[in-house]
Structure formats: C-alpha cells, structure tokens
Amino acid sequence: MARSQRVTLRDVADRLGLSVNTVSRALAGKDQVSEDTRALVSAEAKRLGYVPNSHARSLVSGRTMVVGLVITNPSNPFYAALISAVERQCRAGGYSVLLLVTEDSADNEERAVQELLRFGVDGVLGVATESSSDVWDALREAGIPVVQLSRDIPGRGLDFVGIDVESAIRDAIVRVAPPGVRRIWLLEEDLRVSTVAARIAGFRRALDDLGVAHEHSLVLKVPTRRTSGASLPWSPDDAYALAANVITPGNHPDLVVTANDYVALGVYRAIRECGLTVPDDVRVLGYGDHPFAAYLQPALTTIRLPADEVGTAGVDLLLRRMADRDRPRTSTRLPAELVERQSTG
Structure with missing residues (x-):
C-alpha cells in the first residue's frame, strides 16, 4: 500500500x-x-x-544545490553533447541541473532568467541570444554567479568558456584551400552573436594569409529558422535556395565555407544541380561535425567542436566562481579540430 x-x-x-x-x-x-x-x-x-527535503535543506544551508543551464536548442548536436557534459559534471559536484531553452528568442531568454531568479539557483551557465544585454545582469545583481558558454557578451564582465572559433576557421581554410585559390565564399548565419562574428573574422584572416582578394570573395547571410522554434536547429532549405541563386558553372568559388553542416547539405545540392562536382569544381568546408557529415557523398570535411570539454570546463569555472565571488573574470577559448574528408580533396 x-x-x-x-x-x-x-x-x-x-x-x-x-x-x-x-x-x-x-x-x-x-x-x-x-x-x-x-x-x-x-x-x-x-x-x-x-x-x-531539498527545500528544507536549502532554508538551512542557503543553497538549493541546483545550477541553471540556458541553451538555444537541445536538438543541435553541439548543445546536446554540452547538456550531457554539464549534467555529468554537476552531478559529480553534488548539483542538479535545471534546463531552460530559448530557441534564440530574446523573450524566451528573459523569461528563463526570471524563472532562474524565482527558483533561486546557486549558479547559471548560459548560451546568450543575439539580443542579450542587461538581461544577464539581473542574475549577477541578485548574487547568482553566471558563466557564459559558447557565445561571449563583451563588456558584461561575465566569466566565459567557449571555442577559439576565429582561429579554427582561419586554420581550416588555409589548410584545405586548393592551390592557386582565387575565390572563397562564406555562407554564414544571420545572427548577431559572437560566434558568427568570430567565423567572419577568421574567414577574412584566411583571405589575407592566402593572398585572396576580398572583393573576389563573399560573405552570404543565410536566414536562420531557429527563432521559429523548429524541432531542428537549422534547415538546409534556405542555404540551398541562396546557393542555387549564386552558384553557376560560370560563377562559382573555389571553396565554400559553411556556418554549419546543415548549410553544407544545401550547398551540396546546389552545386550538383548546376552540373558542378565536389571537390573537383568546388571544395566544401563544414562546421560542427554533425553525425551525418561522414556519410555524405563525398564525405564532408568539417570542424569538430569540443562540446564535452566546454561543458566540463564551464561547470568547473562556475563552481570556482561560486566559492570565490571576488576572483578575476576568466575567459577560456578551447581549440577545435579539423576533420579532413573527401569534400576538400
């Protein structure tokens, strides 16, 4: 009974x-x-x-033993791996994780922060939306430590753990560009976030290093559908439509760099439909090393992101911040790994 x-x-x-x-x-x-x-x-x-009784225990100790985790989309393979790493590392430290999802919506992000304030979590790990500004300050003003993951918010004085995106893109382009390369195009997301800015900066550094004229290369913005709350983080449809309009047998780059592997899917189709081939006519570089990348034809060269390391380091940094609120701000950028396959020859 x-x-x-x-x-x-x-x-x-x-x-x-x-x-x-x-x-x-x-x-x-x-x-x-x-x-x-x-x-x-x-x-x-x-x-x-x-x-x-965790509530009674928190009244005595002043701690809930809960960490908040705010991300954009859990179906993104990077964030799925990040969630697992954060949960595992928090569990080892005796903490539970409260997960909140924003879908890159500023309104959802503000609601998430208010929920964390109401719950009284001991600390927060957060991936900011493109409109983030003072919304995260509310947590810090309430005495709740915050560590930003993946996307940095310059000038806010928050701890940060992410990836050295700029160097990863620059190094990968220089590595896979064909001999005598004249034109490189970057198909990038239309989000105003630090990772997008870093990819563009890395792209431009690579052009300079390779001696490629900037006027012969393009940064094309692909509309993102993540703000619509779709079940997938991206759709290849918009990338395909954009690429199909600009890539022709007489007008194509030597190398296309994509903001993520879903964009590369759309680029593959556009290249094939105009009678060109990968990698003989156009080389393609992805970003993210999503599970399907190795199974494309030809297999996609891409940049593998250290999601597990970002999550683990983020939790470790948050625990240190919770133990010492006055320690100097820490910013950590981890290296990514180029995975070379057939799409770049």
Missing part, C-alpha cells in the same frame, strides 16, 4: 531506535557517526523510501 505521507527522518530514526540527529548526521556523511551506523541508516532510509 502506498504511503499517504512523505517519509521523514523521524520515521527512519524510530525504526532503528536512534535519535533524529544521529540519523541526519549519518545520511550527511558526518565523521561523528561510525561506518556501521551509517550503513545501517542508509539501508533503512532506502528501504523506507526516504528522500531528503
């Missing part, structure tokens, strides 16, 4: 003939309790179905 009331410390103590204080210390792992008593109490608590 199901119990009508929650099992309490008193229930466990009465069953064992111990004081509530002894049971509490045993479950908390206090040194004053012997190993035998701790094992006995733990077994009885499990048998009775005792679950600690």
Whole structure:
C-alpha cells in the first residue's frame, strides 16, 4: 500500500531506535557517526523510501544545490553533447541541473532568467541570444554567479568558456584551400552573436594569409529558422535556395565555407544541380561535425567542436566562481579540430 505521507527522518530514526540527529548526521556523511551506523541508516532510509527535503535543506544551508543551464536548442548536436557534459559534471559536484531553452528568442531568454531568479539557483551557465544585454545582469545583481558558454557578451564582465572559433576557421581554410585559390565564399548565419562574428573574422584572416582578394570573395547571410522554434536547429532549405541563386558553372568559388553542416547539405545540392562536382569544381568546408557529415557523398570535411570539454570546463569555472565571488573574470577559448574528408580533396 502506498504511503499517504512523505517519509521523514523521524520515521527512519524510530525504526532503528536512534535519535533524529544521529540519523541526519549519518545520511550527511558526518565523521561523528561510525561506518556501521551509517550503513545501517542508509539501508533503512532506502528501504523506507526516504528522500531528503531539498527545500528544507536549502532554508538551512542557503543553497538549493541546483545550477541553471540556458541553451538555444537541445536538438543541435553541439548543445546536446554540452547538456550531457554539464549534467555529468554537476552531478559529480553534488548539483542538479535545471534546463531552460530559448530557441534564440530574446523573450524566451528573459523569461528563463526570471524563472532562474524565482527558483533561486546557486549558479547559471548560459548560451546568450543575439539580443542579450542587461538581461544577464539581473542574475549577477541578485548574487547568482553566471558563466557564459559558447557565445561571449563583451563588456558584461561575465566569466566565459567557449571555442577559439576565429582561429579554427582561419586554420581550416588555409589548410584545405586548393592551390592557386582565387575565390572563397562564406555562407554564414544571420545572427548577431559572437560566434558568427568570430567565423567572419577568421574567414577574412584566411583571405589575407592566402593572398585572396576580398572583393573576389563573399560573405552570404543565410536566414536562420531557429527563432521559429523548429524541432531542428537549422534547415538546409534556405542555404540551398541562396546557393542555387549564386552558384553557376560560370560563377562559382573555389571553396565554400559553411556556418554549419546543415548549410553544407544545401550547398551540396546546389552545386550538383548546376552540373558542378565536389571537390573537383568546388571544395566544401563544414562546421560542427554533425553525425551525418561522414556519410555524405563525398564525405564532408568539417570542424569538430569540443562540446564535452566546454561543458566540463564551464561547470568547473562556475563552481570556482561560486566559492570565490571576488576572483578575476576568466575567459577560456578551447581549440577545435579539423576533420579532413573527401569534400576538400
């Protein structure tokens, strides 16, 4: 028969003939309790179905033992891996994770921050939307430490862990560009976020390093559908429509650099339909190394992102910030890995 009331410390103590204080210390792992008593109490608590009251515990300790995680879209393979890494690292530190999703909507982001304030989380890991400004300041002003992940918000004084996107793009382009390259095009997202700006900066650095004239190369903005709350983070349709309008047998680049592997899908189709081939006529460089990249024909050369390392380092930095609120701001940019396949020869 199901119990009508929650099992309490008193229930466990009465069953064992111990004081509530002894049971509490045993479950908390206090040194004053012997190993035998701790094992006995733990077994009885499990048998009775005792679950600690986190709300009551937070009233005593001043901590909820919960970390907030705000991301844009969990179906993005990068963020899916990031969630797993954050949850695993938080669990190891004794924290639970409260996940909130914005779909790159500023309104959703503001609601997420208000929810975190209401819940009173101990710290927050957040991926900012393109409109982020003072919304994150509300958390810091409430005494809640914040670490930004993936996307930086310059000038806000927040800790940051992300990827050295600019160097990754620059190095990859220089590595895979064909000999005598004259024209390189970048198909980029139309979001005003730090990662997009970094990819464009890396693209332009590569042009300079290769001696490619900027006027012969293009940065083309692909409309993003992530703000519509679609189940997938991107659609290849818009990239295909854009590429099909600008790539012709007589007007095509030597190399197309894409903002993500979904964009590369659309580019592949546009190249094929105008009678060109990858990589003989046009080389293609992806970004993200999504699961399908290796199975395209030809297999897509792309940049693999260290999502697990970003999540783990982000949690570690947040825990340090929670322990020392006055420590200097930390900004960490991790290297990415170029995965060379057939799309770049």
